Amino acid sequence: MRPFNITVNKKPVPMTDHRVTGLQVKEAAIAAGVDIELDFQLSIRRPNGRLEVVGDDDKIAIVEKSEFRAVAPDDNS
């Protein structure tokens, strides 16, 4: 399959499959050097501009330049 790039936190991540799980996106991003961890919360930006949370086991369709956010689950109060 022809490789293509998506972005995770605005950084390019090479992919080969167009149907992947949320966990596979995070694994690929970490392999590409994006500064995240596997337990981060992942979201995909939909064509209408809104973000949607993607679970680790959720299967999603991705294309060239699909855009993701991955943020740490913890914060401080």
Next chain:
Amino acid sequence: MSPTYELRVTETQWRRLYDHLFPGDDDEHGAAILAGVAHTTNGVRLIARDVILAQDGVDYVPGRRGYRMLTADFVQEVSDRAAEEGLAYIAVHCHGGTTGVGLSSADRASQERGYPALLDILGGQPVVGAVFAVASAAGDVWLPDRSRHPLDRVVVSGTTRLLITPNLRDVDTCEGDYTRQALLFGDRGQELLRRATVVVVGCGGIGSILVELLARLGVGHLIVIDDDVVEPTNLPRWVGARRLDAMEWLTRDGRPAWVRRIGRRFARPKVNVAARIAKRANKRCEVTRINGDVSHEDVARTLTGADYIFLAADSFRARLVVNAVAFQYGIPAVQLGAKVAVRKADGAITDVFSVVRPFGPETGCLWCNNLIPPTRLAEEAVGVEQAGRQRYVDDPDVAAPSVVTINSVAASHAVNEFMFHITGLPRAHAGTNYFRALPITGEVEYTTPRQGPECSECGDIRASRRGRADGRTLPTTDR
């Protein structure tokens, strides 16, 4: 004061029930609701788990003594399920009218005839007969001891909260202090704020701002929960905190360790400062202080009678418990926080954000959204709680960055959401999305949370926690 009796339904359940009861034919229709039962400090709450519509002509037929009746087969089937699952059985039908409604003499006679037997079948759960008009509801709650109590209100919990009572009552004009803000949500909205019980879990930098804002809005009852004392490093971001609260001259850096220990022993509990902040802002605000950990059973129980929960604590155990309470007891909640993320390798700032994540009856839970990572929970359980809280630094003694302005964004947004919810102001559906403000880029992001279809906390599966109320134990540490 006698306890109040309340039925809580989600917006989705309510729409389904309403459309069935009021299709526009001005006729009577029937249904049943199965509900978990919660005995709370604010009375008895029936938390709807399932709405079962009675099909006209099949389950809801011409009555032998009254106009219509639920068939014995329908009642048998639904009450059997209630008994099996330990839920209350609520029979529902509609009457004409709009803003006032009550049970008829035929309704009451029907209850007298049938409900003692149903109480026997249910074996310890209440039986309720409820009647709805377009904008009002009334009913009788029969308890296992055969005592009967009026159903005081129905609460529909969604993006906004809808409060339905037997009669729409006029509310006195609000006190003069509140006239400017009441121009936004009305005297009735102000009265709803006054009647609200709101919990703030965690009285740190964000929690202190929440308390200030909620009290100034006119919330009538605040429950503040925290097990910590004020430290000098809290002072720059605590509204209303004093150096004396932190015993700053004893606890500041450079003092001998034993002096700092003494200072810390006499430092003021955060909940005491929170109570002072609230009373200063609104002297009529009743404040319940709980100097304890929400992951303990007795503390967690104090949440179950709330109308809304703000979760501003750092631990994942706190998220686990509050998440369970929100779905088990049908209480809207919001988790909020702020973060300044630092790259371990070179100390560079990689991210700064404020975040507000609503969860509760109409949304997916914190589990479904990867916000309670099992590995972090496990770390906390083995006693490295600080490391779990502040994982972006390896050294647990290195404090996380925290800035009052970044905290304020989260607190203000969350209290705005609460205000719209509790006063029932209609609006777009931003209230169910996660909010994330990024001050470095000036961006604001809204993220739609997911809901796992088989989730054991918020899902529709039979084994889920949702709506089980007192019928399910909470995941507290002393269980």
